[in-house]
Structures are given as C-alpha cells and as structure tokens.
Amino acid sequence: MSTAEMAHEADHHGPPKGWKRWVFSTNHKDIGTMYLIFALVMLFLGGAMAMVIRAELYMPGLQIVDPDTYNNLVTNHALIMVFGLVMPAAAGMANWMIPMMIGAPDMALPRLNNLSFWLLPAAGTMLVLSMLIGFIPGTGQQVNTGWTLYPPLSIQAGMGMDMLIFTIHLLGISSILASINIVTTILNMRAPGMTLMKMPLFVWAWLFTGLLLIVIMPVLAGGVTMLLFDRHFGTAFFDAAGGGDPVLFQHLFWFFGHPEVYVLLLPSIGVLGLIIPTFSRKPLFGYKPLVWFMGILFALGLVVWAHHQYTVGMSLGAVTYFMIGTILISIPVGLMIFNFIFTMWRGSLTFETPMLFAIAIILMFSFAGVTGVMLAVVPADLQYHDTYFVVAHFHYALVPGAVFGLYAGVFYWLPKWTGHMYDEKLGKIFFWWTTIAFNITFFPQHFSGLAGMPRRIVDYSIQFTEFNVVSSLGAFAFGLSHLLFLYIIIKTIRGGKEATNKPWEGAQVGTPGLEWDLSSPPPFHSFTTPPAIK
Amino acid sequence: MCKTWKSPGGIFSVITLFLVSGAVFADYALNLPEPVSPLTGQIYDLHMLTTRIAFYIMVAVIGIVVYAMFKFRKSKGYEADQNMHRNMFGVWGWILVPVIVLGIDMSIAGSASSTLAQVEDYSDADVTVKVTGSQWKWTYEYMDDGVKVVSNLKKLEPTDELYLRDVDNPLVLPVGKRVRFLHTATDVLHAWWVPEIVYKKDSIPGYINETWTRITKEGTYRGQCAENCGTGHAYMPIVVEAVSEEKYNDWIHGQKLAMAKASAEASSDKVWSRDELVARGEKVYTTNCVACHQASGEGIPNVFPALKGGKIATGPVADHLNIVINGKSGTAMAAWKAQLNDLEIAAVITYERNAWGNNTGEVVQPADVKAAK
Numbered sequence: 001m002s003t004a005e006m007a008h009e010a011d012h013h014g015p016p017k018g019w020k021r022w023v024f025s026t027n028h029k030d031i032g033t034m035y036l037i038f039a040l041v042m043l044f045l046g047g048a049m050a051m052v053i054r055a056e057l058y059m060p061g062l063q064i065v066d067p068d069t070y071n072n073l074v075t076n077h078a079l080i081m082v083f084g085l086v087m088p089a090a091a092g093m094a095n096w097m098i099p100m101m102i103g104a105p106d107m108a109l110p111r112l113n114n115l116s117f118w119l120l121p122a123a124g125t126m127l128v129l130s131m132l133i134g135f136i137p138g139t140g141q142q143v144n145t146g147w148t149l150y151p152p153l154s155i156q157a158g159m160g161m162d163m164l165i166f167t168i169h170l171l172g173i174s175s176i177l178a179s180i181n182i183v184t185t186i187l188n189m190r191a192p193g194m195t196l197m198k199m200p201l202f203v204w205a206w207l208f209t210g211l212l213l214i215v216i217m218p219v220l221a222g223g224v225t226m227l228l229f230d231r232h233f234g235t236a237f238f239d240a241a242g243g244g245d246p247v248l249f250q251h252l253f254w255f256f257g258h259p260e261v262y263v264l265l266l267p268s269i270g271v272l273g274l275i276i277p278t279f280s281r282k283p284l285f286g287y288k289p290l291v292w293f294m295g296i297l298f299a300l301g302l303v304v305w306a307h308h309q310y311t312v313g314m315s316l317g318a319v320t321y322f323m324i325g326t327i328l329i330s331i332p333v334g335l336m337i338f339n340f341i342f343t344m345w346r347g348s349l350t351f352e353t354p355m356l357f358a359i360a361i362i363l364m365f366s367f368a369g370v371t372g373v374m375l376a377v378v379p380a381d382l383q384y385h386d387t388y389f390v391v392a393h394f395h396y397a398l399v400p401g402a403v404f405g406l407y408a409g410v411f412y413w414l415p416k417w418t419g420h421m422y423d424e425k426l427g428k429i430f431f432w433w434t435t436i437a438f439n440i441t442f443f444p445q446h447f448s449g450l451a452g453m454p455r456r457i458v459d460y461s462i463q464f465t466e467f468n469v470v471s472s473l474g475a476f477a478f479g480l481s482h483l484l485f486l487y488i489i490i491k492t493i494r495g496g497k498e499a500t501n502k503p504w505e506g507a508q509v510g511t512p513g514l515e516w517d518l519s520s521p522p523p524f525h526s527f528t529t530p531p532a533i534k
Numbered sequence: 535m536c537k538t539w540k541s542p543g544g545i546f547s548v549i550t551l552f553l554v555s556g557a558v559f560a561d562y563a564l565n566l567p568e569p570v571s572p573l574t575g576q577i578y579d580l581h582m583l584t585t586r587i588a589f590y591i592m593v594a595v596i597g598i599v600v601y602a603m604f605k606f607r608k609s610k611g612y613e614a615d616q617n618m619h620r621n622m623f624g625v626w627g628w629i630l631v632p633v634i635v636l637g638i639d640m641s642i643a644g645s646a647s648s649t650l651a652q653v654e655d656y657s658d659a660d661v662t663v664k665v666t667g668s669q670w671k672w673t674y675e676y677m678d679d680g681v682k683v684v685s686n687l688k689k690l691e692p693t694d695e696l697y698l699r700d701v702d703n704p705l706v707l708p709v710g711k712r713v714r715f716l717h718t719a720t721d722v723l724h725a726w727w728v729p730e731i732v733y734k735k736d737s738i739p740g741y742i743n744e745t746w747t748r749i750t751k752e753g754t755y756r757g758q759c760a761e762n763c764g765t766g767h768a769y770m771p772i773v774v775e776a777v778s779e780e781k782y783n784d785w786i787h788g789q790k791l792a793m794a795k796a797s798a799e800a801s802s803d804k805v806w807s808r809d810e811l812v813a814r815g816e817k818v819y820t821t822n823c824v825a826c827h828q829a830s831g832e833g834i835p836n837v838f839p840a841l842k843g844g845k846i847a848t849g850p851v852a853d854h855l856n857i858v859i860n861g862k863s864g865t866a867m868a869a870w871k872a873q874l875n876d877l878e879i880a881a882v883i884t885y886e887r888n889a890w891g892n893n894t895g896e897v898v899q900p901a902d903v904k905a906a907k
C-alpha cells in the first residue's frame with residue numbers, strides 16, 4: 001500500500017471493526033499494542049515459572065517438582081523472559097514509537113510487520129507445548145538443559161527438545177523480519193529534515209538492535225539445526241565419538257548469546273536516553289558520544305562471546321584475548337553511565353515514576369557492570385563460573401537493564417498511548433515495591449554463589465538455606481508486585497485524567513520529539529503529511 | 535504514604551541496608567571459602583581486589599547520583615543549566631572518564647595475568663588423578679599407581695548437616711605434593727570443583743582438561759558438580775581427604791592389594807552360585823546403577839526404564855548382556871565393559887534378573903560375559 005493510498009484511506013474511515021482489525025492489521029500502533037499485550041502475557045507466564053522455581057528452592061529437599069521438571073522450568077523461564085517478554089515488548093515500543101518519532105505514516109513494510117507479530121503466538125504455543133509434552137508417556141526425557149541447550153545433554157532429551165528447536169526457528173524468523181522492517185523504516189521513512197543525528201536516542205538504539213539481530217539470529221538457528229541433525233539424522237557435529245566437538249555448539253550459542261544481551265539492553269538504554277533528559281529538563285549531556293558508544297558496544301559485543309566458556313579449556317592466548325576484550329566493554333558502558341548521570345547534573349529534576357525507574361536502573365546496572373568486570377577476570381571466573389554469583393550478576397544486568405527500562409517506557413508513554421494519565425501514586429508504590437523486592441531476591445544470591453552454590457540444581461545442602469529463604473521471600477513479593485503493575489495499566493486504559501499532547505514538561509528538550517506534537521492518543525495513521533522538523 | 539519512602543534518598547537507604555545485612559549474616563558463608571593451596575590463594579586475592587574496586591566504584595556512583603538528586607531538584611527551584619555540555623567538563627569529561635576506566639581495567643588485567651599463567655602452568659606433577667564425570671558419579675584413577683575409586687552420593691536426610699555433601703568413597707590426596715587433575719566425561723558435560731583446593735574446568739566427553747593444586751593443610755574439603763548434567767546434577771558431591779604423605783602411601787598400598795584380589799577373583803575360572811552372584815550384584819547395582827534405575831528397580835517414568843518386570847531384564851539373556859556391555863548410544867545408558875570387570879557384569883545381571891520379583895532364576899557367569907564381549 002503506498003503512502004498516498006494510506007492517506008486516502010485515513011480520510012474516509014478509521015480502523016476496521018472487530019477481530020479483522022487485529023488479525024489482518026498492518027497498522028504500526030495496533031501491531032505495537034499486540035506485541036505489548038503478548039509480552040505482558042509472557043511476563044506472567046515466565047514469572048509464574050520463576051515462582052515455582054523459588055518455591056522449590058525455599059528449603060533443602062524435594063518439595064514441589066522433580067529434578068527434570070525443575071530444569072525444564074528453568075529452561076522455559078529463561079526463554080520466555082528473553083524471547084517472550086523483553087524482545088516483543090521492545091519491538092512493541094519500536095512499532096508504536098519509531099514511525100511517530102521520525103515523522104513516518106507507518107512502518108516501511110506493514111504486511112511483513114503483521115507476519116512477524118503473528119509468528120510469535122505460534123512460537124509461544126510451541127514453547128509451552130515443548131514443556132507440557134514431557135508429561136505424556138513415551139515422549140522421552142524433558143528438556144533439562146537450561147536455555148543454553150548444551151549438547152550432549154540436549155541430545156539425550158526427548159521430543160520436547162525437537163519442539164524447542166522449531167520454536168527457536170520461528171522466533172528467529174519473527175525477529176529477523178521485525179528487524180529488517182525496523183531498520184528499513186529508520187533508514188528510509190524519516191521525514192525531510194530528520195537527519196540521522198537528529199533522531200531520538202531510542203531510534204538509534206533500535207537501529208543497532210535490529211542490525212545486531214540480523215547478524216546473530218541466523219547463527220543460533222544454524223546451531224540448533226545442527227543439533228536437530230545430530231539428534232535424528234546421524235550427523236556428529238557435536239559428538240566427540242563421531243569426530244565432532246561438543247564445545248563447537250557453545251561457540252555458536254554464545255556468538256549469538258553475548259550480543260543477545262545487548263539486543264535486550266539497547267532498547268531500554270534508548271528509553272533512558274529520552275526519560276532522563278525529560279525529567280532533568282536538560283538535553284542529553286552527550287548525544288553524539290552516546291550514539292558512538294552504542295556503535296562500539298555493537299562491534300565489541302560481537303567479538304567477546306567466549307567469556308561464557310572460560311572453563312572449556314581454551315588456550316592461554318585465547319582466554320587472555322577474551323578477558324581483555326570483555327573488560328574493555330566497561331569503557332563504553334562506563335561512559336554511558338557517566339552520560340546519564342551528567343545529564344541529571346545541574347538539571348531541574350522531578351521524580352515521576354519513569355524517572356525513579358531510570359535512576360534506580362543507573363545504580364543497579366552499574367552494580368551489574370562491576371560484578372561483570374569481576375566475572376571477566378579469567379582466574380576468578382574459574383571459581384565463579386556456573387554458580388549463583390553468575391545468576392545474581394545477569395539478573396542485575398537484565399532485570400534493571402532491560403525489564404525495568406521497559407517498565408519505565410510503559411509509564412513514560414502510557415499517556416501518549418491511551419490518552420490517560422496513569423495513577424502517579426500507584427506508579428510510585430509499584431516502583432518501590434518492585435525495586436526493593438528485586439534486590440531482596442537477587443542480592444543474597446551473590447553470597448550463596450560465592451559460598452559455592454551451583455546453578456541449575458533442584459536441591460541444595462543446608463549450608464545455603466538462609467540465603468535461599470530470603471531470596472524466595474523476596475521473589476514472592478517481586479512476583480506479587482506485578483499484579484499492581486497490571487492493575488495500573490488496565491486502570492489507565494479504562495480512564496483517568498486526560499493526557500495532553502505533551503504530558504511531560506521536558507519531553508522536547510534537546511530532541512525534535514515529533515511524537516509529542518500528535519494528539520494523545522494519536523490518530524490511527526500517524527503522519528499523513530510529513531511534519532516540519534524544528 | 536510515608537514521606538521518607540517517597541524521597542529518592544530511599545534508594546540510598548535500601549542499598550546501605552543491604553551493605554549492613556552483610557554484617558547480620560556474618561555467621562554464614564558470604565565469600566569464597568578460605569583457600570588451602572597457593573593457586574586458589576592467588577585467585578582469592580584477585581577476587582578481593584576486584585571486589586574492593588567494585589565497592590569503591592559503587593560508592594562513588596551512588597554518592598554522585600544521590601548528591602545530584604538532592605541538589606538539583608525542581609522543587610527547590612533549581613533551574614536547568616542548558617549549556618552544561620558545552621563547558622570544560624562537558625568537553626574533557628569524554629577523555630577523562632575513558633582514561634580512568636582504562637587505567638582500572640588494565641591494572642585488573644595486569645594482576646590477573648600472573649595468576650592466569652599459573653593456572654596454565656602444566657609442569658610435572660607428583661600425583662596425577664584422572665577425574666571422570668558420569669551421570670551421576672565421579673571416577674578417580676590414580677594414573678601412576680593404577681588405583682581406581684568410584685565415588686557416589688551418600689544418601690542422607692535433608693536435615694543432616696552433610697545432606698548432599700557426603701560420598702561413599704572420597705578422593706584421597708597427599709598434602710604438600712603437586713597434584714594434577716585430568717578432567718573428562720563419559721556422557722555429558724560435568725565440572726569437578728572443590729573451591730578451597732582447585733578452581734574448575736569442564737569435564738567434556740572427548741576432551742582432557744587439566745587443573746592442578748598443591749594442598750597445604752590436611753582436612754576434608756567438599757564441593758560438587760558445577761555444570762548441569764541432567765536429572766542428578768544436584769546429586770554429584772565431591773569429597774577430598776587431604777592427608778599426610780605417609781598416610782597417603784599406606785592408603786594407596788591398601789587399595790592396590792584390594793584391587794589385585796578383586797581382579798584375581800574375576801579372572802579365575804570359578805563357577806559362581808546364584809546367591810553369591812546376587813549378593814555381589816546388589817553391591818555393584820547400588821554403586822553404579824541406582825542413580826538412574828533406582829533402588830526399587832522401577833526407574834523414573836519417561837526417563838529411565840524400569841528393570842522390575844522390564845522387557846530386557848526378564849527377556850532373553852543375550853539382550854541383557856548386550857545392553858549392559860555396550861550401552862545404548864544417544865541415551866544415558868553407558869557401555870559398562872570398560873568400567874566393570876566380567877565378574878561384576880555377570881553379578882549385576884544376575885541380580886537384576888532375580889531381584890524385585892524378576893524371578894527368572896537364571897544365572898549369568900563371568901564366562902558368559904567374556905563370550906558375549
């Protein structure tokens with residue numbers, strides 16, 4: 001559909017009615033909404049699994065689930081949170097905001113957009129089935145590998161593993177298509193005058209994210225396909241007895257897996273790059289440097305993957321290289337934190353919910369950064385590796401760094417999306433509740449890890465009891481806080497104080513902020529004629 | 535809502551609360567255990583160095599952010615400085631910060647490199663132990679003495695102090711000697727890890743990885759498998775008894791005698807009675823097979839087949855011999871021909887065919903096993 005046709009359509013009618021509006025949708029906002037709802041559903045599913053995991057770990061001994069079900073839950077919890085929650089939520093925000101931010105009528109490839117979303121529910125269903133099928137007799141062992149799917153353990157698993165492999169194929173196709181669409185939109189659909197260096201930071205973040213996904217997803221898809229062949233077609237890519245190499249899979253997985261961390265983080269960094277200037281009423285301390293750092297992160301991120309495998313027995317030269325590369329990442333990340341802090345410095349600060357999240361993210365993400373440097377040091381990692389210290393580190397990186405960043409985005413943009421202000425008081429209660437509970441859950445895990453508790457164990461010796469009790473109690477409170485989150489979102493959709501076009505005073509400081517020129521909620525087709533860039 | 539919680543300073547109080555909680559939990563293990571070898575000692579120091587750096591960085595970041603939150607608030611009438619990014623700091627900060635970070639990075643990498651060289655030092659050892667991980671037990675082979683020890687979880691109640699931490703046969707090592715560990719696995723990945731005496735490297739089928747230690751203090755040291763190896767991953771503890779050189783030599787000598795006796799027995803042409811074989815077989819079964827097929831012989835549905843009333847355990851003897859001797863590739867069922875001698879295989883098969891109501895009454899002799907190989 002050409003832009004002209006679309007404009008024509010908009011003149012005559014609004015959105016189609018009923019289920020067709022959603023199933024056949026080519027509208028970036030409707031698709032964005034569907035992405036966000038899907039992510040919300042997955043948040044509760046993955047969260048429920050985490051609750052079972054923490055309930056099982058509340059005390060030593062086996063109480064709730066057997067060992068295979070436990071590790072199946074661990075596997076699915078990770079995959080759901082990564083591929084079901086964070087990536088779709090970030091894609092939903094990209095869909096909603098990028099066309100509005102760059103002054104485009106819609107995404108560049110609207111039908112592809114429809115396809116990339118609708119692959120997700122199919123993948124999600126397959127993922128859940130891969131877990132449930134293990135309970136049917138005759139289907140073999142459950143998927144008990146953890147999300148890394150390392151062979152030979154993943155060769156032993158039953159039919160659930162095959163379904164998981166196909167799930168990853170579907171997810172891969174979905175995110176590659178979405179990335180192609182987003183990158184194309186950013187490069188081709190900008191309004192006249194919206195130069196690359198004027199784009200809001202969120203758009204830049206997604207440009208790098210999209211490119212990164214296009215590079216890494218095929219590698220993961222290839223890796224799991226080789227696994228499928230090893231399982232059923234007699235190849236021996238990863239079987240030492242047949243001349244293959246079990247460690248090869250780890251290299252393929254982490255070539256995807258490390259940059260994937262940036263795929264999860266970058267969109268949220270983009271969100272922070274808008275929120276912090278807004279509530280500091282002051283332009284970003286360094287816009288251009290931040291763009292550069294994201295570029296450096298992109299490049300460095302692609303060449304440090306083996307820091308996840310220091311224990312496999314690489315040569316001294318190889319581990320030294322991966323150690324130095326990994327430690328160097330602290331430079332762009334440190335500059336990013338510096339940038340955010342000095343955006344606040346000598347600003348005029350107010351502390352609405354998105355800003356509270358942003359500040360908490362700066363602090364907690366810095367903490368993940370310093371434990372990350374600790375982990376990068378090879379000899380020390382030979383002690384930390386595969387313990388709860390690692391679990392604590394990456395939850396500090398990914399929950400504040402990715403998930404809380406998205407929550408901040410939800411609060412920041414809910415007024416724009418729904419036309420209503422959210423309840424600020426409830427928002428703040430949610431912030432404090434969820435942040436404190438998060439810390440109670442994961443902070444003690446640093447200690448249990450150092451004391452020697454390995455990951456992915458269903459049962460532990462009594463020396464680890466105290467920290468696990470605290471962790472579990474924190475986790476239950478953390479889980480519960482999300483009911484309040486859901487309530488706030490529903491309440492805002494259903495009503496509330498009307499939002500103006502630009503509900504945040506500082507929203508356009510230092511950025512064109514085209515999205516804030518549109519009404520709240522915006523019209524069905526965002527810009528039918530290109531807007532003027534200030 | 536209470537005023538203090540609303541204030542951004544709340545963040546700070548929460549964080550200090552956690553730092554204080556460290557003191558509250560002082561009775562519990564908070565840190566890496568006290569090292570008892572020079573190399574784990576070096577790693578420990580490295581860990582403390584990076585921890586300290588991490589702590590100071592966090593104090594600085596929290597300090598600056600909290601200061602900014604109180605100083606530059608709109609509610610206090612503070613106006614934003616729209617040109618701050620153009621002042622001296624705004625221009626030179628971009629050079630200053632990377633230089634500082636790079637300096638910290640390089641000093642960390644520098645102090646890591648000598649320890650790393652130690653880790654990768656493969657000079658000769660006094661004692662070499664090949665450590666083999668299997669689902670779900672450890673096999674220790676003393677390469678110089680031909681002694682072999684299989685180490686299994688000792689089943690205890692979850693209230694016991696040593697729950698999941700004790701084994702039937704510990705690894706015995708001499709103090710003061712350089713010990714080399716060669717790590718490999720028979721089925722899936724494992725990782726042998728006893729934090730006090732040695733860091734970990736993965737046990738990988740088809741690979742030999744190497745670690746080393748020199749234990750400085752006699753005692754019992756415990757660890758467990760660190761790399762996910764499936765159903766029994768939580769049930770693979772490791773116990774190392776570090777003893778004086780004298781005691782170690784006595785122990786090795788005793789093991790050698792016992793092994794010589796066992797192999798003489800196994801290779802003799804003796805024809806064994808059913809009861810003798812069942813009694814021996816039960817022992818073999820409890821050390822080698824219970825982890826999967828369970829003491830009840832009922833296995834775990836969908837994962838490990840039941841031998842009680844099982845198709846093979848009550849069917850033709852040839853099939854039974856075949857699966858135990860050769861295993862089944864692509865499954866957790868290993869080939870036992872290299873790990874058990876003929877007598878042990880004969881005994882365990884006889885046991886399985888006569889236990890749990892599998893009343894075949896059949897007897898399998900070591901000679902049958904030899905013939906089937």
Ligand SMILES: [Cu+2]
Nearest residue numbers: 257258305308
């Ligand atoms: Cu990584």
Ligand SMILES: [Cu+2]
Nearest residue numbers: 724759763770
């Ligand atoms: Cu293991």
